[in-house]
Amino acid sequence: MSDCLFCKIINGDIPAKKIHETPELLVFHDIAPKAPFHALVIPKKHITSLNELTVDDEKLIGSLFTAAKKVAADGAFAEKGYRVVFNCGADGGQTVGHLHMHLLGGRSLEWPPG
Numbered sequence: 001m002s003d004c005l006f007c008k009i010i011n012g013d014i015p016a017k018k019i020h021e022t023p024e025l026l027v028f029h030d031i032a033p034k035a036p037f038h039a040l041v042i043p044k045k046h047i048t049s050l051n052e053l054t055v056d057d058e059k060l061i062g063s064l065f066t067a068a069k070k071v072a073a074d075g076a077f078a079e080k081g082y083r084v085v086f087n088c089g090a091d092g093g094q095t096v097g098h099l100h101m102h103l104l105g106g107r108s109l110e111w112p113p114g
């Protein structure tokens with residue numbers, strides 16, 4: 001999508017600190033980290049939010065979790081623990097309309113979130 005921020009990052013039109021990439025997905029550092037480690041795991045396919053998911057996307061979404069596991073292990077905080085979050089829609093706190101998983105680690109995270 002031409003006017004999507006994360007599609008622009010995927011296309012290289014906007015720079016980002018990349019951590020991991022496959023033909024299907026990209027992992028990069030969040031520009032405003034909410035934890036010592038805060039990455040975003042995104043499919044390269046433009047999907048606006050969880051509300052737009054279809055069964056055809058199930059394998060792709062599974063690959064986001066596998067990527068998060070790898071990045072957490074590489075970041076050496078996997079044993080201590082971390083959190084993955086999908087915000088959906090306005091009440092869910094979603095501000096960028098391209099499906100993304102937050103991967104947060106490196107500190108003790110509170111529950112429930114605000």
Ligand code: 5GP
Nearest residue numbers: 016028029030031032033087093094095096
């Ligand atoms: P949301 O609020 O939609 O769940 O999460 C969007 C995330 O994208 C936020 O954590 C925000 O800091 C991050 N973000 C917004 N613009 C940029 C950007 O230009 N580059 C990067 N790397 N992250 C961004």
Ligand code: ZN
Nearest residue numbers: 004007046098
């Ligand atoms: Zn997009």
